[in-house]
Amino acid sequence: MSDFFERKKQQLGVELNKIQKKAVTKTQGPLLLLACPGSGKTTTMIMRIGYLIEELNISPRRIKAITFSRASAKDMIERYERFFPELSPVDFSTIHSLAFQITREHLAEDDYIMIEGNDANRLSKKRLLRDFYLAENNEPITDDLLEELVSFISFVKNKMLQKKKWKQLDEPFPNAIDIFATYEAFKENHEPRLVDFDDMLTIALDALSKNSKLLSKYQQRWDYVMTDESQDTSMVQHAIVEMLVERHRNLCVVADDDQSIYTWRAAEPGYLLKFREVYPDAYIMKMERNYRSSGTIVATANQFIKKNKLRHDKNMFTHLPDGEPLVIRRLASQEAQLKYIVKELSGLDDYGDTAILYRNNSSSTLLMDELDRLGIPFYMKDADNRFFSHWVVQDILNFMRFSLRPERVDLYSKVASKTNAYWSAAQLRQLGRMQPATKHAFEEISLTVQLKDYQLRIIGEQRKTFDALQEMPPLKVIRSIRRDLGYDQMLASRAEKFGMKLDYLQEILSTLEQIAEPLPTMADFAKRLKQLEAVTNQAKVEKTDDMLTLSTMHSSKGLEFERVYLIDLVEGVVPTEEDAEDAALLEEARRLFYVGMTRAKRHLELISYDNESRFVEEVRRIALPNMKKAQSQKPATLVAPKAKIAIPDNPDAVSSIEELHEGAAIRHRVFGNGKITEIDEEKIGIQFAKEHKEFLLEICLQYQLLELV
Known part of the structure; x- marks a missing residue:
């Protein structure tokens, strides 16, 4: 055993600590390895695989490593090839890839269509959900709500929740459960069968549960199974793994319950707390030494996370120096x-x-x-260019376009329902059928659409607003759209009706305003958005x-x-x-x-x-x-003794940083009244009547220099 570690130290320059070595050599039976951030878990996992092969003579084909993401699988494959270039490949894959393999074999004699992964397909998952939402609400679904619906469906499937319990769930928006039920029924009744990514997991589990021959085949394929990032694994994924290792129970689960951040995707961090209920003889180890961060960061983060109750008790530490203060x-x-x-x-x-x-x-x-x-x-790890195609952004651009091309009734028809004119559904259908005219769109609308008196009065006011927009810089244009055309009021109404997050919608508008602020014209604003969309696309791929x-x-x-x-x-x-x-x-x-x-x-x-x-x-x-x-704790430095300063007692003095915040009115014992402009753990900045000054916070508190006004 020691020869293996010494050999790897010589060959790779990799030296494991005592706990890591123990994790490498604990190969039999269930093992839960709780790995703190920066504790070298991937290196330990790869060394464990190498130990199984080189020291215990286990065939690489008998080892299975399951990861949470394709990026993790790729990283582990590359690390394995770098550490053990002479060894045969080991089966690294994501849980979804494994489930697809089982599903494909189970459905080998049945026709089925995979409806996820190609949104251009007529029967794609997102297209079907768009159609069902439109039929249910008589309103196209927004990209935001579509993503929420997809996440909700995935959550329910991964939680293995039975249909009779769906009605007890909190919907992401009204009628979401009804749309989900329609979608599931359509897939089940379609010929051939329709399958999405979440179905692969549930079908794989069902196949292993009911097909003993298939289960036996997969149980006998591997003698050792390892799962990485297991805090991100859902109930259905855990259940698949449990069935795979039932024969030999040589399972190594690597996880950190303190880094479980995907419960909205149905991840089950609580499973780690109940690990011994599933495996009573499980061995639980903690890799607590952090090799990444300074002593200050490690100590602070360790104490911070301890406020959580539902966790394994761990004490992250490091041998690195304290370094810079936070x-x-x-x-x-x-x-x-x-x-x-x-x-x-x-x-x-x-x-x-x-x-x-x-x-x-x-x-x-x-x-x-x-x-x-x-x-x-800059590089964007997860750039999201949906911002630029978001319906709120497109609304603002269409308002601007119409103000510059007032004969374009087709442009107005796209935003009419977002104004304060209270258009009926029938009127909006009429607007949608109208073509661009030579005269002002509102004149054409008045002749074509039957309007009530109050609507005639409102669109008269709207025309004045649109005419005025032509001469405004884009920041003022956006604010006028929100205020004078009733866009903010419409947002609040739609958010309540369709279960949208109003804060998020308003944040989009705020972002648009800040982009618009330095720009002189609406054309410049539209051009800048196009440029930023291109920059976003580039930032995703170039690093x-x-x-x-x-x-x-x-x-x-x-x-x-x-x-x-x-x-x-x-x-x-x-x-x-x-x-x-x-x-x-x-x-x-x-x-x-x-x-x-x-x-x-x-x-x-x-x-x-x-x-x-x-x-x-x-x-x-x-x-x-x-x-x-x-x-x-720092070594004492020899300095000349300072004269002791008498501190006048001031019962009103600020004694703690918690009493201070930016914007607070403050009185300095020497410089008088001022306002706090910034504050951190070391310094405080104060704007006085004629000048701005910075002071060491510790000195201010120690000598009772500050009072709140």
């Missing part, structure tokens, strides 16, 4: 955040080991706009070593960077309002925040504005004592 900034606004980020980036010589992480993809659009203007190269990385916290899992900036850390974003109302969701939001923090090796900044996230406040309370403790 930077926690609360800025005045989202615009101030953007300016700060740009200023920080301008001071870097290289962007390749820097990442900006956020909860939602919508956060990336303004960043991308500014980075593109400044020529800073070089000198590029800044933009990513959601979800997609950053598994990555690491020297410098990490977590942005938009405000209540309502992380955690969301829904998270705050549900204990389980709040724990998941904290896990997501933890994942973001632990991507950083050396430099970590948490940036908020407005209503600061409760998680930032939790980290601040943890980080400040840790920093003071680290400072007190």
Whole structure:
């Protein structure tokens, strides 16, 4: 055994710690390996496979490694080939790939059509759902609602929820369950059978449950099974794995319940807590040493995640030095955040080991706009160009187009229902049949469509508004559309009716306004959106070593960077309002925040504005004592003794950083009244009547220099 590890140290330069070696050699029976961030789990898994082959003479064909994503499978294959180039291939695959293999074999004699993976197919999953939604609501489904419906269906399938329990579920929007039921019935009754990706899992499990010959074949194919990222595995996926290992029970499950961030995809982190219920003789090990991050980051993140209750008790640690203190900034606004980020980036010589992480993809659009203007190269881990095709964006563009081409009644018909004219369904159908005219569209509409008196009055006012838009810069145009044409009112109404998230829709409009602000004309605005769409598409596919990385916290899992900036850390974003109302969701939001923090090796900044996230406040309370403790443990430096300063007693003085926040009115004992412009754990900036000053926060508190006004 020791020869194996010594040999790999000589050959690869890979040296495992005591726990990692134990995980490699514990090959018989069920093993749950709980691996903290940066603990070297992939290296340990690959070494375990090599140990089975080289030391125990297990054939590579008898080993199965299951991953959560294709990227993970690819990474493990590459790592295995690099570590053990002389060995035969091992079967690495995703759980979906394995399920498809079982399903295809089970349905070998039956005709079926795979309806996912090709949306151009007439019978594609998304096309069918669009049709069923239209039939149910007499309204086309938006891309947002379609994604929510697809996720909901996947959630139900992966949870293995029976049809009789569907009605008890919270729908993503009204009638979602009815549309789901229609979709399932259509697939079942169609000849040949229709199958989507989620069906592959349920069909595979059903096949293994009912076809003993097929089950026996797959059980005898492998003697050792390993699963990676198992905190992201659903109930149906766990059930498939359980059946595969039932004969030999040589299962190694590698997971971290603290990094389970996909329960909305039906992941079951609770399964890890019940592992011994499934496998009473299971051996549970904890890989707690972090090789990635500084001591300060590791200690803070470890204490932060302990606030969650539903978890295995782990204590992440590192032997790396404490390094830089965490930077926690609360800025005045989202615009101030953007300016700060740009200023920080301008001071870097290289962007390749820097990442900006956020909860939602919508956060990336303004960043991308500014980075593109400044020529800073960037890569987007999970770029989402649906922003540019979103119906809200298209509405604003159609309003603008119509204002410039008022004879285009076809353009007005696209946005008429989004205005304050209260068009009926019959009137909208008439508008849709009208062709562009030589006169103003409203004149043609007045002659063609039977209107009520109040509607004639409203479109008269609308005409004045549209005429005025022609001379406005795009920012004022958008604000006039929202206010004068009733677009904001329409959004609120549609959000309530169709179960849309109003905050998200308003965020899109806010982003459009910020893109529009520096531009002089509507044509420039439309051109800029086209440019940004092209930049987004390019940023998804082009990646070089000198590029800044933009990513959601979800997609950053598994990555690491020297410098990490977590942005938009405000209540309502992380955690969301829904998270705050549900204990389980709040724990998941904290896990997501933890994942973001632990991507950083050396430099970590948490940036908020407005209503600061409760998680930032939790980290601040943890980080400040840790920093003071680290400072007190540093070797003493010989300095000349200072004269003791008498501190006047001031019972009204601020004694804690928690009492201070940006925007607060403050009185400095020497400089008088001012307003806090920025504050972090080290410094406080104050704008006085005639000047701006920065002070060391510790000195201000120690000498009782500040009072709240």
